[in-house]
Amino acid sequence: MKILICFGTRPEAIKMAPICLELKQRNIPFKLCVTAQHREMLDQVLDFFELIPDYDLDLMTPNQSLNELSARILKEIDVVFKKENFDIVVVHGDTTTSSMVALAAFHRNCKVAHVEAGLRTYNKQSPFPEEMNRQLTGRIADFHFAPTLKASKNLLKEGVENSKISITGNTVIDALFLTLKKIETGYSNEFIVDLKEKVNFNKKIVLVTGHRRESFGDGFENICNAILEISKNSDIEIVYPVHLNPNVQKTVYDMLSGKNNIHLINPLDYPSFIWLMSKSFLIISDSGGIQEEAPSLNIPVLVTRNTTEREEGIDAGFSFLVGTDSAKIIENARKLINSFKTKEGNKNPYGDGDACEKIINFLEEYTLE
Ligand code: UD1
Ligand code: UDP
Numbered sequence: 487m488k489i490l491i492c493f494g495t496r497p498e499a500i501k502m503a504p505i506c507l508e509l510k511q512r513n514i515p516f517k518l519c520v521t522a523q524h525r526e527m528l529d530q531v532l533d534f535f536e537l538i539p540d541y542d543l544d545l546m547t548p549n550q551s552l553n554e555l556s557a558r559i560l561k562e563i564d565v566v567f568k569k570e571n572f573d574i575v576v577v578h579g580d581t582t583t584s585s586m587v588a589l590a591a592f593h594r595n596c597k598v599a600h601v602e603a604g605l606r607t608y609n610k611q612s613p614f615p616e617e618m619n620r621q622l623t624g625r626i627a628d629f630h631f632a633p634t635l636k637a638s639k640n641l642l643k644e645g646v647e648n649s650k651i652s653i654t655g656n657t658v659i660d661a662l663f664l665t666l667k668k669i670e671t672g673y674s675n676e677f678i679v680d681l682k683e684k685v686n687f688n689k690k691i692v693l694v695t696g697h698r699r700e701s702f703g704d705g706f707e708n709i710c711n712a713i714l715e716i717s718k719n720s721d722i723e724i725v726y727p728v729h730l731n732p733n734v735q736k737t738v739y740d741m742l743s744g745k746n747n748i749h750l751i752n753p754l755d756y757p758s759f760i761w762l763m764s765k766s767f768l769i770i771s772d773s774g775g776i777q778e779e780a781p782s783l784n785i786p787v788l789v790t791r792n793t794t795e796r797e798e799g800i801d802a803g804f805s806f807l808v809g810t811d812s813a814k815i816i817e818n819a820r821k822l823i824n825s826f827k828t829k830e831g832n833k834n835p836y837g838d839g840d841a842c843e844k845i846i847n848f849l850e851e852y853t854l855e
Contacts (some may be wrong), residue, residue, distance in 0.1 A: 487853055489516040490572040490596075492563070494523030494545070494583030495656075496776045498529035501602065501754055502578050504660035506537055508842040514850075518584060519546050519566055521559050521583045527730060530755040534665075541566050541704045552582060552615060559586035567594040574853055576604055577623060578735045579774075580616035588626040598623070599659060599849065603630035605638030605795035620795075629852065631845050633778075633836055634798055652842040655837025658778045663839040677758035681725070684828050685749055689723045690767040692716065696738075696790060698772045699731040705810035706734065709790050710735045710741035713814035717748050722823065726746045726764060749783070767821050770815065777805050781834035786826045788818050800836035803828035 487510070493502045499520075509516050519541035523554065532539070543562045545555065547656035559582065567590060567852070574597040576583040598680055600623050607617050630646055630759045632638035641651050685691070693776060717724050728738050728750055742748050754762060760779070769780055769787045777796045780787045782806040789800075792809045797804035806822075808814045 487575065488570065488572045490519055490575040491516055492519045492575055492587045493578050494521035494651065495581050496524050496527040496531055498578040498581060498583065499528050500661050500775065501657045503531060503535035503537060504657050504664060504842045505576065505845060507535065508846050514847060515613045516708060517570065519564065521554060523581060523583045526752050529848060534756050536666045555582050556586050557582060562588050563587050567591065567596060567850050572596050574599055576601060582619065585619040586624045588623045592626045596625050597602045597628040599631065600624060600627035601631045601845065602633055602722065603627065603643040604632040606640045607793040607795050609793055612700050613698055628659040636798060637678060652844060652848040656778050657841040659837035659839045660842045662760065662779050662782055665757050669680040669757065669761055673757060673772050675758060678761050680764060681758065685725055686723050687765055689721055691765055692722050693762060693766040694726040694771050695729065695771040695776060697731055697734055698791060698820060701810050702733045706737040707741065708812045709815065710808045711740060712812040713742060713748065714818050715816050717745055725751065727751050727754045727759065768819060770819065778836040780804055780843045781789065786822050788815060790815065802832045802835050
């Protein structure tokens with residue numbers, strides 16, 4: 487059985503790295519291909535997890551359009567499929583890389599396993615284009631690794647056979663636990679040293695991230711206006727690692743530069759981001775992965791989106807959907823900066839850190855024999 491693992495962006499890499507490590511640990515051979523839909527942000531993750539791709543398609547171009555990128559992925563991954571007859575490709579989540587690699591695999595009669603399957607808003611415009619990427623990949627996939635019961639129910643509703651679904655938890659928690667363990671045993675790096683110098687950690691830290699396409703323009707401007715207002719509270723420090731997408735960079739740097747308690751910095755590598763999260767009081771973000779990680783650190787997240795496919799975190803009292811309405815962001819931030827408590831006993835609904843073990847067990851049972 488020839489296995490290909492393929493991903494292209496930072497979050498996919500974080501969530502697929504522990505699968506690669508688990509395969510290595512069990513001495514199961516596989517090849518790793520990165521499309522490099524992201525470049526610097528992907529390489530940071532490959533470095534930390536010490537993963538060396540067998541194929542690097544090196545596809546990222548500045549401010550790439552969805553169609554250009556899709557076309558390049560289809561063309562270049564086909565060279566890999568032509569060269570080696572893979573039996574199964576494992577893809578992740580909702581990116582252009584996942585959906586285009588799944589489609590290319592289908593064209594080549596190669597089976598597809600989908601990690602983080604079954605997340606849905608059933609709104610094509612939000613998140614855009616991720617909702618359609620998920621649905622497309624879900625239609626093509628032969629095996630579906632659903633992180634939660636809710637995600638598995640979506641797949642069943644869409645007619646996927648129960649025997650092709652495994653509920654595993656999210657692999658992001660596996661990655662998080664691996665990383666926290668390293669940090670607890672003294673791991674540090676130049677980003678962490680730099681943060682300790684720049685940021686006053688005696689104040690309450692508000693961590694901000696954002697990158698969703700559906701919020702470009704007015705949405706991002708509203709979020710920045712809210713951050714400016716929140717920064718008037720002198721008891722807090724805002725740290726904002728700004729995503730490298732030029733549509734994000736321009737608005738954020740234009741609107742938030744030059745304030746002494748707003749630190750605009752480059753994307754952090756994964757361990758230093760986790761370190762910073764662990765020191766934070768509140769997170770304001772539209773990120774999927776961060777909504778999943780934060781409950782393990784008991785930190786509330788204001789989700790700056792109108793819809794979320796991660797309702798479990800809201801139900802468990804860790805995330806709050808506030809959209810991109812400035813007033814709503816400010817009001818909720820003020821409340822949470824004053825106090826945050828979830829119901830006693832509420833735990834992270836996205837997993838216990840054993841998702842990769844479950845995924846590889848399932849693959850061994852169904853495909854490797
Ligand atoms: C992509 C994914 C999104 C995922 C997000 C995670 C799609 C359609 N979008 O969005 O689902 O949540 O990644 O961050 O698959 N750039 C760099 N260096 C990098 C990364 C990006 O310079 O390492 C810049 C480039 O100009 C690039 C642009 O950002 O063209 C956009 O990258 P792209 O992957 O197309 O979109 P994201 O907004 O990053
Ligand atoms: N992250 C990181 N550095 C940063 C910001 C985020 O390593 O500067 C990590 C974060 O811990 C999470 C993932 O990147 O695991 C989220 O990626 P992103 O928000 O880009 O994408 P999404 O999860 O929304 O698809």
